[in-house]
Amino acid sequence: SLGTVVTERLLDAVCILLITGGTFLLQMPVFVRFFSETGTKIPSLLHLLTSPWFYVSLFSVIGVGVLLYYLLRMLSFYEKVKGVVRSVWEGVMSLRQVDHIGLFVFYTVAIWVCYFLHFYLTFFCFDFTSxxxxxxxxxxxxxxxxxxxxxxxxxxxxxxxxxxxxxMLYGVSDADASMFALIVHGIQTLLVIVLGVYGWLHAMWVNRNATRP
Structure with missing residues (x-):
């Protein structure tokens, strides 16, 4: 259901936020240098968060959101929107019905570990990143x-x-870093295409066998 899909994405978001937080603490100087070289200044962000205009804008957006909510209630498709929201909420609450919550968490973490290894192991394919x-x-x-x-x-x-x-912040040259990014991203994209075609063909084969008398 839609709610289950949204729940999975929320769990993914939690995982990447935890990974990001831990990585930021471990490599804070690198992130600060990255923000500096790309024109994203942390003091500017802090100034934005302490500016009264930021909160004026924030409350204005919230006010518009509340107004839209009451306007939607007056429209015919409000019930459809309400049904979608209910489906999402039911999907989130379905986590309470998971029989093996520990196994569920383990698989979630394992998937993200595999995501990382899928990228990190490519370092050992090149002399300049090994x-x-x-x-x-x-x-x-x-x-x-x-x-x-x-x-x-x-x-x-x-x-x-x-x-x-x-x-490049870790001393890799621009040319080598560009070559790495092009090759690794190209291989990852090719893998997605190959697996997608395989899944499509497999689904067609399964559906064809299911419709046979």
Whole structure:
């Protein structure tokens, strides 16, 4: 159901936030330097959060949201929206009915470990990245994970920028970092395509057998 899908995404968000927080604490100087070189100044962000205009804007957005809520209640599709919200809530609450919650958490963590290893193990395929530490891999993994939020095909562009920039902070040359990003992202994209085609063909085969008398 939609609620189950949303719940899975929420758990993914919690995992990546925990990974990001731990990585930031371990490699704070690298992140500060990255923000500085990309034009994102932490003092500016702190000034924004302490500015009264920020909170005026925030409460204005909340006010608009409340107004839209009451307007939606007056429209015909309010019940449809309400049904979607109820479905999402039921999906979130379905976590209480998981028989083996420990196994569920283990699989969730294991999936993210595999995500990371899928990226980090490629370091050992190149001489110029084989000496990079696990912490360096975490920094680039976090940066790349947030970069793919930008709506581009499989994160193409933003992912390359984040990985190349962070890799250069660890002493890798621009040319080598660019080559790494292009090759690794290309292989990962190819893997997604191959597995997607396999899944599509397998689903067709299963459905065909299911419809046979």
């Amino acid at each position: 000496s990079l530490s696990l912490q360096a891999g975490l920094v680039m993994f976090v940066g790349g994970t947030f970069a793919v939020i930008v709506p581009t095909p499989n994160g193409a562009g933003p992912w390359h920028f984040a990985v190349i920039t962070m890799m």
